[in-house]
Amino acid sequence: MITKEVIDSIIEYTASENVKLEETLSGYTTFKIGGPAKCLVEIDTVKQLTDVSQYLKREKIPYYVLGNGSNTLFADEGYDGVVVHLGNKISDxxxxxxxxxxxxxxxxxxxxxxxxxxxxxxxxxxxxxxxxxxxxxxxxxxxxxxxxxxxxxxxxxxxxxxxxxxxxxxxxxxxxxxxxxxxxxxxxxxxxxxxxxxxxxxxLTKMNDFNERRRSKQPLEYPSAGSTFKRPEGYFAGKLIMDAGLRGYTVGGACVSEKHCGFVINKGGATAKDVVTLINDVKAKVKADTGIELEPEIEIIQ
Ligand SMILES: Cc1cc2nc3c(=O)[nH]c(=O)nc-3n(C[C@H](O)[C@H](O)[C@H](O)COP(=O)(O)OP(=O)(O)OC[C@H]3O[C@@H](n4cnc5c(N)ncnc54)[C@H](O)[C@@H]3O)c2cc1C
Incomplete structure (x- = not known):
């Protein structure tokens, strides 16, 4: 439970302007999906990060450390705990x-x-x-x-x-x-x-080459969390999904990218439920076709 006492303690370790209640999480993830966090604390210094995480651990309060949210899918209902957000201030x-x-x-x-x-x-x-x-x-x-x-x-x-x-x-x-x-x-x-x-x-040439390869092969024009599934040993998740006939497969606003079948993208207004349903459908079809169990790479926070 995120009580007033918990919030006051977090404020003591940080500052009142760092603590946000019922903050919508979709703006904090590259998927652009997620409901409100009971409490979100913006971290400005390593000391604040250390103090806040020690406090939350000690008090056994559920928390989630969030970086750039590029591998995270929050639930539509949000997060019933404290999201500890590392902003760009702790980035020396x-x-x-x-x-x-x-x-x-x-x-x-x-x-x-x-x-x-x-x-x-x-x-x-x-x-x-x-x-x-x-x-x-x-x-x-x-x-x-x-x-x-x-x-x-x-x-x-x-x-x-x-x-x-x-x-x-x-x-x-x-x-x-x-x-x-x-x-x-x-x-x-x-x-x-x-x-x-x-x-x-x-x-520099190598970095530019890698980035160019990304731009040409990945659906960077849509919100996503990158490769949705881990690479099963000896296979490529994207190829298995394509071979299963799921290129462009859509549930609500969530879709298997036509450009790269390893990416689930948010084509607009996708909910976490859309993404999770799509992931389960993809897993079931690939399993039925090949016997291979796909495992999500992304963190699904329900
Ligand atoms: C377009 C796109 C391309 C991508 N390409 C790649 C790729 O090529 N290779 C690859 O590996 N990944 C890729 N990803 C996925 C993602 O970028 C990586 O997994 C990245 O390392 C996640 O960093 P983040 O700060 O966004 O993590 P978040 O999504 O914020 O968090 C991911 C996990 O790390 C934990 N975490 C974050 N910060 C901390 C901390 N300080 N202390 C403890 N736990 C922490 C979180 O609690 C969570 O469990 C891609 C994603 C996108 C959207």
Missing amino acids: IRVEGNLIYAEAGAMLARVSKEAQKASLTGLEFAAGIPGTVGGGVVMNAGAYDGEMKQVVKAVSAVSPEGEFVTLSNEEATFGYRSSLMRHTGYVVTEVVFELQEGNADEI
């Missing part, structure tokens, strides 16, 4: 030799650009991923020839027990679109990337 980036220190709210595209400017190679793959550093490491985001696992040296976080900890790459136990942080409720505050020296022009 610092380059030291071949290390980059980036706060959790920094956009991956910016970190990638800073790496390029410093002639550091390794983060080109992240240039077009529309998420934050926090969301990126939690998801072990990846594309083309890279994933976070290859470039993360350390992750600073608040542990499930409320302790401030630093995890090494090994301790973060990255897997395909997964990490220790994703499954056990660590709140990421800062990430250290370790990159290699490279040539700034070559790095």
Whole structure:
């Protein structure tokens, strides 16, 4: 329950203008879907993030840490807890030799650009991923020839027990679109990337090439949360969906993209219910045709 006492405590750790009640979440996700959050708190500093998450953990209050919302589908009914939103204020980036220190709210595209400017190679793959550093490491985001696992040296976080900890790459136990942080409720505050020296022009060319490939193959003109399903081992979700005859398959405002069948897009006015129904229909048809179980990559918060 989000009582007045809870709200007052969150205000104490932040400021009254940072705390919003019954805030509609559709504006905070790239899917443009989602009802109101009981409480949404905008985080301005790492200290606020640490204090608020420690408090919520201690009091066992349901919360959801939201970066850029590019992998998140909130329910039409909204979220009955506290959404901890990392705005662009907790987004400092610092380059030291071949290390980059980036706060959790920094956009991956910016970190990638800073790496390029410093002639550091390794983060080109992240240039077009529309998420934050926090969301990126939690998801072990990846594309083309890279994933976070290859470039993360350390992750600073608040542990499930409320302790401030630093995890090494090994301790973060990255897997395909997964990490220790994703499954056990660590709140990421800062990430250290370790990159290699490279040539700034070559790095830029690679970033531009990756971004051009995205523009030509992905339905970036529509709201979505990127690839809806994980890649089943040995297959491509988009190809399985296309082969199942589901290109353009529509439920309400949600639709399997005709440009890239791996993306569910919001063609206009889609509800979370439309998206979830469509996902279930796609899973059932692919399973019936091939025996393969598709698993959502996106976070569905019901
Ligand atoms: C057009 C498009 C293209 C995409 N392309 C790719 C791609 O190529 N590769 C890829 O891997 N993904 C891709 N994605 C998905 C998405 O961008 C990534 O998963 C990204 O890393 C999510 O970051 P975010 O900040 O938006 O996370 P959110 O959606 O805000 O959150 C995702 C998860 O991370 C958690 N989280 C966020 N911040 C923190 C934090 N500080 N501490 C603890 N937990 C946190 C959330 O609670 C949630 O569980 C794409 C999405 C879109 C819309």
